[in-house]
Structures are given as structure tokens and as C-alpha cells.
Amino acid sequence: MAKTAADRPELTEPAAIDDLHVLVLAGGLSYERDVSLRSGRRVLDALRTVGMDVELRDADIALLPALAADPPDAVVIALHGATGEDGSLRGVLDLCDVPYVGCDARASRLAWDKPSAKTVLREAGIPTPDWVALPHDRFSELGAVAVLDRIVDRLGLPLMVKPAQGGSGLGAAVVRESAALPAAMVGCFAYGSTALVERYVPGMDVAVSVIDLGDGPQALPAVEIVPRNGVYDYAARYTAGRTTWHAPARLDSGVATNVAEVALAAHRALGLRDLSRVDLIVDADGRSHVLEVNVSPGMTETSLLPLAVAAAGLDFGRVLSTLVARAAARRP
């Protein structure tokens, strides 16, 4: 059976936690800069609270000189969007021999590209809604109407349209009738050059955070998301009061166990490390469908991973500092 937070992990206090010099990276040039800055400040606070020596920085022209001048013992990547999640920054940190919390560059790149990640999940037998991913150019070459018609024929309605890469619900739309599809595609392509069109699975929206504090990945209690207006869009995500979160999610224990197992399986199938957040739908029959997996989950005041940590009865600062200490120990 999968481990859940019921077997509460021990937070081992490495001897020298307050000797570690930690760099939190936040900001970046992505659409999610604002979210990232909020995540970064929250992580900074949490690590300071447990007595760590922490510094907050943007990923900009000054970063590499700073890494060279004063190499941190570990980096926490609170960058969302391409810089933080497409693996490239992790690759650069590897070049600098600076360890970081989270998965390596290769796994990050895989999880970041939703169609690639879905292929891996499906091959591993993990349920994920049927999909098609198409770049903008295919529509222009083959004719949008013809292609969209085929998609609707094959996947049915409603559909979920979202950029193949990226988070925070940006550029995403539920399409309930084919007449609304072209507008949704235009909205989606404003955020990226490839669109992911998925069969829409109705059900309960849940997010399962996975953390590994030293004895293997653990699923924290699932968090159920109930947006006040029915749509978990940007405003609903980042305006306190706009969404009700239930942690743990209101699921039968058998279903809850299955959700945790599916999330852990997704985390492993993608080769992730330290932490991740798996977003799923639980349908009316209690089956889980993985929508996407985030390697740099949001850490803001209204983000899901911190809620799950609290629901597990753990302290956010202690969890983060344990992850940081584990990362620091990987230093080449």
C-alpha cells in the first residue's frame, strides 16, 4: 500500500541546518512572475522562521556571478513558468555544481511538456484524459475548421483547451459547444505555440502534493478545490475568498487511498524527486484521472502544497528545511 501522511514522516533535524546558506530563486520573465514572487517570499519567510540563512533572488543577469562569488549550499526554485519548470535553469545549476530542491533537468523538461508527460503516464498505466496536442502551424497548414471538427468528433464535448506548457490556468478554457472552440484556441495560442485539447472529465478537482523527507515519496492529504464561480481561473486561484479548499478532500477512504496511490505513481513514472504536485479529477465513480504534474508547485498564501502540508499536521518551514538539507547533501 502507498504511504500516506497517516504514517506521519519524521522530520529529522540535520545537525547543521542553520549553517546552510540557501538561495531562493523567484521572479523570472514568465507569465507567472507575479505568482513566483509571492511563492518566493513565502518560502523565504518559512525558511527564516526555522532559522536558516536565506536569500531571495531573481533569475537574471546577476545570478551566475552571485553563484560564483558566494555559492549557496542549496537553491530552492520558486520560479514558475518556463524558467523554473522547463529544466533549463536546473541544467545551468548543474553546470555550476549547485544542488537544488526538486527533480533534475531531464524530469523537469518531461513534466513541463504536458503532452509528453501524459504519454509517459499513459504508458505507465496511469489514467489521464484522452488528448490531442497540436502546434499552431498544423492548424494553418491543414485548415482549422477541418482539424477542429475531427477533434470534436473524436474526443466529444465538452473539451478542455490549454497551452501544452505553463500553469496557473493561464490560457485555459472549458469548451462546451464547438462554436466556442476557435475563440478558445486563439486564447490558448496567445500563451504558447502548442495547444493541448483534452476530453473534459467532470468530477471533483483535487491536488495531491508529494514530498520526500528522506524515506521515499509520501502523498500528503488531497486538497479539494471548489471555486466559488465554478471555474478555477486566475482570480479564483489567487484571490483569498474566491475558492473553498477542503483539506483533506471529502473522499471515501478507499477513494482517498487510490488518489494517493495514483499521485505517487505519477510522481515516480515521471522520475520526480523531493516534491511535486499532481492535479487530478476524481470522477463520479471514484476513479482518478491525472491532469498534470507540477515540479515547481505554487507556494503562495493560497497555494495547494502549503495547504496540504498543514493538513498533514506538518510545519511548512520544517518540511522545506528538510528538503533543503537533503538537496545540500547532494552537493557534488
Added chain:
Amino acid sequence: MAGTTLDDYTDRYARRVRGMTASEIRALFAVASRPEVVSLAGGAPYIAALPLDAVGEMLGRLGSEHGATTLQYGIGQGTLELREGICEVMALSGIDAACGASPEDVVVTVGGQQALDLVARLFLDPGDVVLAEGPTYVGALGVFQAAQAQVVHVPMDSDGLIPEALETAIAEQARAGRRVKFLYTIPTYQNPTGVTLTEERRERVLDICERAGLLVVEDDPYGQLGFESEAPAPLRARRREGVFYLSTFSKTFAPGLRVGWILAPHAVRDKLVIASEAQILCPSGYAQAAVSTYLNTMPWREQLKVYREVYRERRDALLDALTDLMPAGTSWTKPGGGLFVWATLPDGLDSKAMMPRAVAARVAYVPGTGFYADGSGGGHMRLNFSFPPPERIREGVRRLAGVMEQEIATRQVFGAVRGEGPRRRAGSDAPGPALA
């Protein structure tokens, strides 16, 4: 299980707080602070054009030599010394003693923004109607929305507010039985369009308002930033009664001092002071001393010329770049002063929907939706030319043109789908003030 909304105050907020939500458009502006991004989105004056050494020395002395008064509480109306200085500044625009301007009728405010808020507090009940140019200043929309007033936009063209449209709007409101309290107008080098109300229309607008018994709130932060010729005299210079004149040192000196003012009819002045004392007790003594000392001891008229010269060059850079680079079907205003150009996009393009592409292309602008109370205006954008240097402006327009071409191509592929229709404005489609 009740769950959590992470905001235990949800049920306790005042009604006017409902529209205050996180906005993805506002969040997209976050990248504009990075140097890689050419920001045509801000509204910041080019403070580097000030003689900062001399100003800094002056500010130091205000503390060390005059701290006993500058750091003390003051009176709600503002210091007499500054109000006299303000009258000198207004006289330059033709609002002088001959038309009844006196330091007695000036109330110093924390920027033009507080002046707007005071006017709203004095005159607006929930449900009252305010007429304003369409588009209009985003910060005024915020104030009127907080007062739970309804803004009705009056269309404008390249000569400013259209008098016939104003008459129509007044008649429509009367027919609907709604109470119109005032016309809010920025007649000179308007924010966001840069357009100036012509000489002839000024008289007609004043006549129409007089006949309808409408107060006029004239907001004039930019009137002294004309590039070629003097702007037509302000509305207040033409009428002693019925016009409230609001202005600020934010664009002619420095916005960080937060000093603005209202020139109000006699009878209203005392109420403004009482309302202002309830808000802020008194304006900052230090900031007031800084402005009056600046006016008394430094060449402020010369500084106006410096600002005009810098902005004229940048406006030309922007207009030239637009002419050279914009896709067919784009049009824009040709401002004679101020800080902004208003561009109208080729048919079918939506400036709000295009924002993420702009972020990816490292250029920023403000979508037109920020300047309409009902969230319309998606076919337009505001471009600022006061802050970026000319070569950056050109580079910004080059990037913007690329963004528009991509968007046009995508819309062609999927059929000319329109963006979302007008939504109720959440007060958040424009950046915060700190954005350069």
C-alpha cells in the same frame, strides 16, 4: 466539513470591495519591471531630467534647517506659502486673480488622486452618475467605483469630447431619471489618449454643462506639458463658477512628493478641508515645503521646458516608429503634449487577449479595457512615451508590431473570432502606479 477560503473576512467586506480580485492582466505587468522588457505601459515622468543634486541638497536642508516646522503637523488646507506658489503656477495657464483664483480657495492634496477622491466624497451618493470621456483616466474610474457611482462615457474624437454626444448623454440620463452630478474631464493632453479639447469646443462644453446645471471637474495634470504651441486656456480660466480645477506637481516636478491641489468655488472650499482632514489630517509638511522651496528658489519654468523637450523628442520617436512599423489598419492619436498615445488596433484584435504574446516578446502596454468603466476598449491600447528613451521606444514598437502580426495570423487561421465581449471592469486591467 466547511473547508477554508483562506479569507475569514469574506462575509464582512463592504459591497464596494467585491470587484477587488487578482487579475491575470495585472499579473502580466509584473514582468515590465525587468530591464529586458520595453515598457510602454507606465505613466512615470522622466525624473532623471531633474537637477537631482540641487533638489537633493534642498531636501536635506528642509530637514536640517527647517525640520521644526517641516516635520510638524500643519493645517488641513495646506501651507499658505505653497498655496501662493500654486496660484503662480496656475497663472501661467491663465487661471489668475482676474478669474477669481486666490490662495484662499486652494486646497492642497496628496497628489491629484486625493483631490479626485475628495470631489467624489463631497458630491457622489451611491447610484449617482458621472459623465466622463470614453476612455478616461483609470485612477478616476477607481475613485468613482469606490464611491459606487456609475460612470457614463461620452465619446471623443481627435478634437476631444464631442459636444453633441455630451448633450445626448445628458438627455438620456434625464430620460432614464438618473441623477448626473458632474462631468469629469481631462481637456488637455488627456490620459490615456493625449487628445486636447479644441478652443471652440471648450466654450460649447461649458455652455452645455451650464444649461444642464452640471458641475465640471477639470483634471489638468498635463496642461503645461505642451510641445508645440500653448494649449487652449483651461476651462476654469473661462468660468469662475461651476468648475473645479484639479492639478498636481506629479508631472511637472516629481510624483514621489505626492502634492496636488484643488481650486474650488468659495462655498465648497471649507467642506473640502473638513473632508480632507477626516482623510489625512493634513498634507505632508515636508513635501509641501519641498514644492514651495522648489518654486521659490529653483528655475521651475526652465525645468518645464526641459521636460517638454525630452517628451517632444520621445513622442516623435514613438509616432515615427508607429508610422514605420505598425501593421495596416492600425491608427493612433498625435498628441500635442502629455505622456501618452492611444492606438486603435486593426479590426478584430483584442489588446487584452494579446498581452501574453507581448510579455513573451518583452514589450508592455496597457490594454484599452482599463480606461472604460464597462471593460470595453479592447480594440485600443495606451502607449507611454515619457519614460523609455527614443531608441527603446522604437524597439518596443518593433516588438509590438511582431506581436500584432502573430495575433492577426492566428485570428485568420481560426476565423475572425472576436475576443470576449465587454465584462464588468474589475478595476485591475491597468498596472499599479510604480510601473515605469
